[in-house]
Amino acid sequence: MSGSTFETLQLLVTELVTNSVRHADLDDDELIHLELSRSPSRIRVEVRDRGGGFVPQLPPSWDEGGGMGLFLVDKLATRWEVEGDDETAVWFELDA
DSSP: OOHHHHHHHHHHHHHHHHHHHHHSOOOTTOOOEEEEEEOSSEEEEEEEESSOOOOOOSSOOGGGTOOHHHHHHHHHOSEEEEEESSSEEEEEEEEO
């Protein structure tokens, strides 16, 4: 994995986990799940929590002081999506 791929991976994971901490409204005993898998051709990350689902606002509203996490995922990831019913999952892939 190149240095720039690692830096992108680190940035996007940090953004998604921070989004879960800030927006999922979890109880003290609820968890945020982070899964990372790697194949020779791609890296996949998924962050899941029990928070309510949402529709991403892209581009973000610049005057609200946030919303950059999914904007960065949209700009830097090869593929990504938000899924959810009982849980919210945001996943992205980077070509390795």
